[in-house]
Amino acid sequence: MFIYNESMKSTIRKSTYKAIYRLLNRVSPLPWDCGSLCDSICCTCGGDQNILDFQMGIYLLPGEEKLFTRKENWLKWGSSNASNGDFPDTWHGKVHFIRCKTPPVCPREQRPLQCRFFPLAPHITREKTLQLILSPLVLPYSCPLIEKKMDLDPKFIKATYTVWRRLVQDPLIFDLVDYDSSFRREEDLHIIC
Numbered sequence: 001m002f003i004y005n006e007s008m009k010s011t012i013r014k015s016t017y018k019a020i021y022r023l024l025n026r027v028s029p030l031p032w033d034c035g036s037l038c039d040s041i042c043c044t045c046g047g048d049q050n051i052l053d054f055q056m057g058i059y060l061l062p063g064e065e066k067l068f069t070r071k072e073n074w075l076k077w078g079s080s081n082a083s084n085g086d087f088p089d090t091w092h093g094k095v096h097f098i099r100c101k102t103p104p105v106c107p108r109e110q111r112p113l114q115c116r117f118f119p120l121a122p123h124i125t126r127e128k129t130l131q132l133i134l135s136p137l138v139l140p141y142s143c144p145l146i147e148k149k150m151d152l153d154p155k156f157i158k159a160t161y162t163v164w165r166r167l168v169q170d171p172l173i174f175d176l177v178d179y180d181s182s183f184r185r186e187e188d189l190h191i192i193c
């Protein structure tokens, strides 16, 4: 049964999400601030909108909303019905979206997962193997890390892969990555690992 007002059930506990945030707090795409290459364009493009869904904001993975109080004064909250969006058939109910009000400034340790992974994205092959690729999203700006195929910090790649290996154990998250991957399996992807 479809229940719009309920968040989707996540098998990932709040404590696991916290541990994931802690792990990713220690890494970034380059050993220095890549925002200096581009004026942090992925944060600031579109005002309070954002890279990963510049129409609607940054979507949270199922259960990730447990890490927020919704009283954070740097965030605006929204939600969408998964059935109306570009999500797998197994997704029903509420998908949470946030927009930050003061980009590119935010409490770094609280930024959502989608901000932490970029410019990497998870990809599931036909054989159901997890890979990390450079984000193939069509963006309204150019990310130098993607355009120049710059070498990313190995610690960032390793931590991001470790996190995705855990995240895709959740059936809904696996379905999302598999669904997104299904549209690009014929494309020439830039595989990182």
Ligand code: SF4
Pocket (backbone or CB within 6 Å): 029, 034, 035, 036, 037, 038, 039, 040, 041, 042, 043, 118, 119, 142, 143, 144, 145, 146
């Ligand atoms: S990830 Fe790309 S677009 Fe975002 S701040 Fe770094 S270099 Fe700029």
Ligand code: SF4
Pocket (backbone or CB within 6 Å): 042, 043, 050, 100, 102, 103, 104, 105, 106, 107, 111, 112, 115
């Ligand atoms: S939450 Fe932080 S990292 Fe993410 S888009 Fe906003 S300012 Fe950038």
